[in-house]
Amino acid sequence: MADKKKKFMQGNEACVEGALYAGCMFYAGYPITPSTEIAEGMSVRLPKIGGKFIQMEDEIGGIAAALGGSLTGLKSLTATSGPGFSLKQECIGYACLAEIPLVIVNVMRGGPSTGYPTGPSQADIMQAKWGTHGDHPAISITPAYVQEILTETVRAFNLAEKYRTPVVVLYDEIVGHMREPIVIPEKGELEVIDRVKPDCKPEDYFPYDDKYEIPPLAPFGKGYRFHVTGLNHKKDGFPTNDSKIIEENNLRIMRKVENHKDDIWKNDEFMLGDAEVAVFSIGSTARSARFAVKQAREAGIKAGLLRPLTIWPFPDKAVTELSKKVKAIIVPEMNLGQMALEVQRVSKKAEVAGIHRVDGEPINPAQIFEQIKRFK
Amino acid sequence: MSSPTGGVVKKEKVSVPFDYNKYLRPNKLPHIWCPGCGHGIVLKAMLRAIHNAGLNKDNVCVISGIGCSSRTPGYVDFNTLHTLHGRALSFATGVKFANPKLKVIVVTGDGDALAIGGNHFIHTCRRNIDLTVLVFTNATYGMTGGQYSPTTPIGSQATTSRYGNIEPPFDACEMAKASGASFVARGTAYHTLELEKTIQEALEHKGTSVVDIIDACPTYFGRMNKFKGASQMMEEIEKDKTVSVKQVDKLPPEKVQGKMLRGVLHKVDRPEYCEQYETLVMEKAKAK
Amino acid sequence: MGNAAEKKLPRIEINARLCKGCSICVDFCPTNVLEMRGTTAAVKDLAACTRCQLCDLRCPDFAIQVFD
Numbered sequence: 001m002a003d004k005k006k007k008f009m010q011g012n013e014a015c016v017e018g019a020l021y022a023g024c025m026f027y028a029g030y031p032i033t034p035s036t037e038i039a040e041g042m043s044v045r046l047p048k049i050g051g052k053f054i055q056m057e058d059e060i061g062g063i064a065a066a067l068g069g070s071l072t073g074l075k076s077l078t079a080t081s082g083p084g085f086s087l088k089q090e091c092i093g094y095a096c097l098a099e100i101p102l103v104i105v106n107v108m109r110g111g112p113s114t115g116y117p118t119g120p121s122q123a124d125i126m127q128a129k130w131g132t133h134g135d136h137p138a139i140s141i142t143p144a145y146v147q148e149i150l151t152e153t154v155r156a157f158n159l160a161e162k163y164r165t166p167v168v169v170l171y172d173e174i175v176g177h178m179r180e181p182i183v184i185p186e187k188g189e190l191e192v193i194d195r196v197k198p199d200c201k202p203e204d205y206f207p208y209d210d211k212y213e214i215p216p217l218a219p220f221g222k223g224y225r226f227h228v229t230g231l232n233h234k235k236d237g238f239p240t241n242d243s244k245i246i247e248e249n250n251l252r253i254m255r256k257v258e259n260h261k262d263d264i265w266k267n268d269e270f271m272l273g274d275a276e277v278a279v280f281s282i283g284s285t286a287r288s289a290r291f292a293v294k295q296a297r298e299a300g301i302k303a304g305l306l307r308p309l310t311i312w313p314f315p316d317k318a319v320t321e322l323s324k325k326v327k328a329i330i331v332p333e334m335n336l337g338q339m340a341l342e343v344q345r346v347s348k349k350a351e352v353a354g355i356h357r358v359d360g361e362p363i364n365p366a367q368i369f370e371q372i373k374r375f376k
Numbered sequence: 377m378s379s380p381t382g383g384v385v386k387k388e389k390v391s392v393p394f395d396y397n398k399y400l401r402p403n404k405l406p407h408i409w410c411p412g413c414g415h416g417i418v419l420k421a422m423l424r425a426i427h428n429a430g431l432n433k434d435n436v437c438v439i440s441g442i443g444c445s446s447r448t449p450g451y452v453d454f455n456t457l458h459t460l461h462g463r464a465l466s467f468a469t470g471v472k473f474a475n476p477k478l479k480v481i482v483v484t485g486d487g488d489a490l491a492i493g494g495n496h497f498i499h500t501c502r503r504n505i506d507l508t509v510l511v512f513t514n515a516t517y518g519m520t521g522g523q524y525s526p527t528t529p530i531g532s533q534a535t536t537s538r539y540g541n542i543e544p545p546f547d548a549c550e551m552a553k554a555s556g557a558s559f560v561a562r563g564t565a566y567h568t569l570e571l572e573k574t575i576q577e578a579l580e581h582k583g584t585s586v587v588d589i590i591d592a593c594p595t596y597f598g599r600m601n602k603f604k605g606a607s608q609m610m611e612e613i614e615k616d617k618t619v620s621v622k623q624v625d626k627l628p629p630e631k632v633q634g635k636m637l638r639g640v641l642h643k644v645d646r647p648e649y650c651e652q653y654e655t656l657v658m659e660k661a662k663a664k
Numbered sequence: 665m666g667n668a669a670e671k672k673l674p675r676i677e678i679n680a681r682l683c684k685g686c687s688i689c690v691d692f693c694p695t696n697v698l699e700m701r702g703t704t705a706a707v708k709d710l711a712a713c714t715r716c717q718l719c720d721l722r723c724p725d726f727a728i729q730v731f732d
Contacts, residue, residue, distance in 0.1 A: 025474075026470070026473075026474050028469075028470055044661070047653070047657045047658045047660075047661035047662070048661045048662055048664075050658065052473050052474055052653070053657075054469065054470075054473055056466060056469070056499075057495050057496060057498075057499035058495055058496075060463060060466065061463070061466035061469070061495075061496055061499070062466075064459065064460070064463040064466030064467045064470065065466045065467065065469045065470030065473070066470060067467060067470060068439075068457075068466070068467040068468060068469065068470020068471040068472075068473075068474065069470040069471070069473065069474035070470075071457065071467075071470075071471060072470075072471055072474040072475040072478070073474075073475075074474050076470075076474075090460055091460065091463070094459070094460055219475075220437055220455040220457075220471060220475065220478060221434065221435060221437070221455060221475050221477065221478050222434070223434045224455075225433060225434060225453060225454055225455055225456075226455070226456075227401075227449065227450060227456045227457075227458070228456070228457045228458065229449075229450070229457075229458035230458065230459065230460055231458070238404070238450060239450065392731075392732065393717065393720055393729040393730060393731060394720075396726055400726075405682055405725075405726055406681070406682050406684070406725060407725070409724065410684075411684035411685055411686040411725075412684075412686035412687075412688060412724065413724055414724060415724065416723070416724025416725050416726070417721075417722055417723070417724045420721070420723075420724075420726070421721075565722070565724075566722070568721040568722055569721060594686070605686070605687065606686050606687075606688055606724075607686075607687060607688050607691035607692065610688070610692075610722075
């Protein structure tokens with residue numbers, strides 16, 4: 001019986017499994033390589049369970065429709081890749097300010113521009129944090145294994161619903177298209193969180209009530225008749241020019257993430273206990289790093305790996321602590337130094353050395369091992 | 377019909393003004409629109425149409441993009457969503473598709489619907505999803521101060537066409553029809569009772585219903601094009617430059633030339649998107 | 665009785681807070697009931713009112729209504 005649940009699938013397919021496990025009932029998106037299998041999978045699966053799938057006319061329409069779906073109370077998903085992620089940015093800011101739960105998957109490909117559509121990258125780390133204008137909360141999840149894409153997609157939905165904010169799942173094309181055996185968890189095995197709905201009378205409902213850190217969200221069509229806008233607004237949702245209210249609300253939406261970093265952060269540590277050289281890496285690169293760390297250990301070098309599964313908010317605490325214990329933190333990433341910049345920002349003592357590749361080829365273990373040897 | 381005194385009162389003479397407060401949010405007026413702006417007239421026609429169609433406020437969702445007309449949702453007591461420039465139709469598609477029980481009305485301007493949101497406009501019509509789309513066509517970008525829009529006539533002045541506009545205007549109705557909308561109509565703020573009936577018919581139609589509504593921006597389009605005020609614009613643009621589709625056949629060609637048609641211009645039965653999804657996609661998926 | 669009812673004048677309510685003074689109601693009143701007083705519409709000749717409601721229908725500002 002147990003074998004029945006074991007399946008061989010690619011990362012993007014596991015993302016579909018994760019979304020459905022989390023209770024996603026609405027998908028809107030636009031085809032883009034290398035994320036399209038997520039849309040294809042959702043188009044087959046959602047109608048079977050009464051869910052809705054729609055292919056929109058463009059990337060912006062995709063995320064906008066998904067936000068509309070979420071406002072009716074359905075857990076919603078959209079998936080894309082670099083150029084599409086750029087197009088979705090205005091709507092991501094809207095979701096932050098209007099506090100609409102949504103999961104956006106970005107399967108990272110080479111850029112800038114059309115770049116290398118079939119090649120991997122990890123070059124949207126900064127876009128996931130700074131892509132939309134204005135200050136806003138950001139949560140981004142970075143799975144590295146096919147199994148993990150499933151479980152982390154569930155976690156992404158949980159965080160989106162719990163904190164009433166968009167959550168970005170970021171993984172590179174290699175993990176998205178890699179095939180691995182995975183186990184589909186039984187119902188109840190993973191935690192599934194639903195958004196809090198109001199239990200007050202409609203006349204007492206304020207969609208942005210500042211007496212809550214995360215105000216309950218009513219679905220459209222259930223008698224609450226509230227207003228949603230992308231303008232700075234008061235607790236009743238209507239626009240305001242009152243500078244005090246604007247600042248208070250902008251700070252409150254930041255606090256939703258800032259005050260709960262310990263709940264949102266998630267790190268995987270490998271052989272870090274006595275490590276003198278650490279590697280900090282995500283996605284497929286972290287898989288190479290793990291291999292390189294093992295090689296280093298075999299060669300008598302005390303190496304270890306810190307692999308964040310939440311890249312935003314940036315794991316400041318873990319990296320700062322690590323930087324006090326090790327000589328160096330090596331940051332291999334398929335970009336020109338986006339994560340390395342953050343690691344440098346929070347490191348206290350350790351030297352930070354990047355390994356960067358933007359040629360559409362993966363960073364291999366040998367490259368990382370060579371760098372580790374420099375610091376032995 | 378009996379009057380309180382027992383005398384017979386002629387039906388058409390009963391003079392009870394419409395109670396707009398029933399559909400307005402308390403303490404939101406005065407609205408932000410300039411003196412003489414046609415948007416308020418259109419809003420009132422929309423509220424009467426919603427009332428006449430017998431819609432339940434809890435089931436109505438009014439969605440807009442960005443611009444002067446897009447401020448409408450803030451005033452009305454429904455489920456309301458003020459979105460991003462050009463994206464109202466996409467948000468609306470999501471809301472309607474996710475919960476087909478809702479009556480979704482999109483309030484948008486000509487720039488919002490036909491320029492920045494033009495692609496969504498075409499594809500919404502193509503899908504024939506059950507939305508009522510009210511395009512407030514005032515031939516200008518009012519919110520940003522009077523730039524030329526996709527419906528500004530050739531030769532007109534705007535803050536970005538100081539030497540006269542050289543871009544031919546869109547006909548929103550022709551575009552909606554060509555794109556597949558199953559109900560296409562035009563009204564004006566001047567012909568306010570006719571507009572009320574047209575919007576009601578649009579609300580009662582199943583499928584994408586588009587109503588292009590010509591109204592005046594006296595502040596920008598009016599002043600820049602030497603109109604004395606709102607009334608003159610209503611007279612010379614909305615009244616004199618349009619002709620009812622019901623009269624067009626009876627009029628000599630010279631009285632029709634250069635005029636836009638008012639009324640229901642196109643109405644067909646065509647499968648509606650949400651129903652197609654439920655009857656074709658969902659049933660096949662569940663059977664498989 | 666019938667004559668008395670016919671002579672009853674309507675009541676025109678103008679909300680000065682909401683009226684923005686666009687003069688649409690004045691310009692389109694078929695029987696010249698209204699006039700502008702400063703920046704607000706005002707009743708000039710109530711007896712001429714036919715209760716046609718055009719002023720209300722074309723008022724963009726929810727500022728004028730005619731009651732029987």
